[in-house]
Amino acid sequence: MLTTSRKLINYIKNKSEVKNIFRNYATKNRFYKNTGILKSDGKFEVTLDQRKLKTPKGNLFTVDSEPLALAVATEWNSQKKxxxxxxxxxxxxxxxxxDNPNNLTKLDVVNYITNYLDTDTVLFQANEDDDLIRFQIAEWDPIIDWFNKRFDVSLQKSTQMDVPPVSEQDKTTIMKHLMxxxxxxxxxxxxxVDTLKSVVLTLALIExxxxxxxxxxxxxLEEEYQIGRWGRVEWAHDLNQQELQSRLAAVMIFVYFNSQSQKVQTKHIPV
Known part of the structure; x- marks a missing residue:
């Protein structure tokens, strides 16, 4: 008799989900011992045992920031077996x-982010559950107020998805900031933004x-509210939350190092 896991594999093996499962969890053995960085033509490269790191499309991996190159080298060095x-x-x-696989321009990306305001998570609040509404007001409204003051805009929250909460003037203001x-x-x-489903939260994070x-x-917030009422599966919730936090920490580092002209300087100690 087939085991339960074998039955499951046989049941879904011809489904597209299988490809996604193995794509998401595909790994390969670590093939290098040491990582490092080097400077070439004003840019910084990452090395794996003297081999220069390349991108998935085969381009030479180069960045303008030395601290960013060190962060990437650290990620590769932190991989185990x-x-x-x-x-x-x-x-x-x-x-x-x-690689820029979709051949996007900066304006394309900024337009995408700005238009996301029309469905921003924190701008659409519940209209059926009074307790949830109060929870959202207490947690989301201070963020909206901060955002409006920080960027001199007037975003309005809404309870109906067909009511745009952001004016074209406000979009233009945010667009200029991002550009x-x-x-x-x-x-x-x-x-x-793709991680948080929110422009407001993302800019609050970067700031x-x-x-x-x-x-x-x-x-x-709504998930946390429901968990508070019905309980949670600890391990599943914690893993998902930690993964999102890891993504956002990477976003902060990435934006910061790409917005600063920095190099790592070694202190010279007199002997």
Whole structure:
């Protein structure tokens, strides 16, 4: 008799879900001992045992920031026997910028982020559950108020998805702010928005008004409310929350290092 797991594999083996499962969890053995960085033509590269790191499309991995290169090298160095690329968020962000698989311009990315305001998580609040509404008002409204003051806009929350809460003037203001960043940084913003489903929370994160932990909780407010009522599956909830926090920490590092002209300087101690 087949085991339960074998039956499950036979049942879904011809389904597209199988490809997604193995794609998401595909790993390979670590093939290098040491990682490092080097400078070439004003840019920084990452090495794996003297081999230069390349992107998924075969491009040479180069970044403008030395601290960013060190962060990527650290991600590769932190891999143990298996290389789990799905956990290396900074590397993933860098690869996306270098390869640019969708041939996006900075304006394309900024337009995507700005238009996301029309469905921003914190701008649409419940209209059926009074307790949930009070919870959202207590947690989300202070963030909206901060955002409006910080960026001189007037975002309005809504209880109906067919009522746009953001004016074109406010969108233009946010667009100008985002356009002040370089192409790499706005890709970091987009990664954050896709993670949190919120432009407001992402900008609050980058501005350090929120920590990654708090941003994740606010993005999952309704889920947290339901968990408070019905309980939670501890391990599943904790793993998901930690994964989101890891993504957001990577976003903060990535945007910061792509917005600063920094190099690592070694202190010279007189002998």
């Amino acid at each position: 298996k290389i789990i690329q799905s956990n290396m968020h900074i590397t993933t962000l860098c690869n996306t910028v270098i 002040s960043y370089n192409f790499a940084a706005v890709n970091g913003f987009m990664y954050g 350090r008004f929120l920590t990654p932990e708090k941003a994740v909780l606010l993005s999952r």
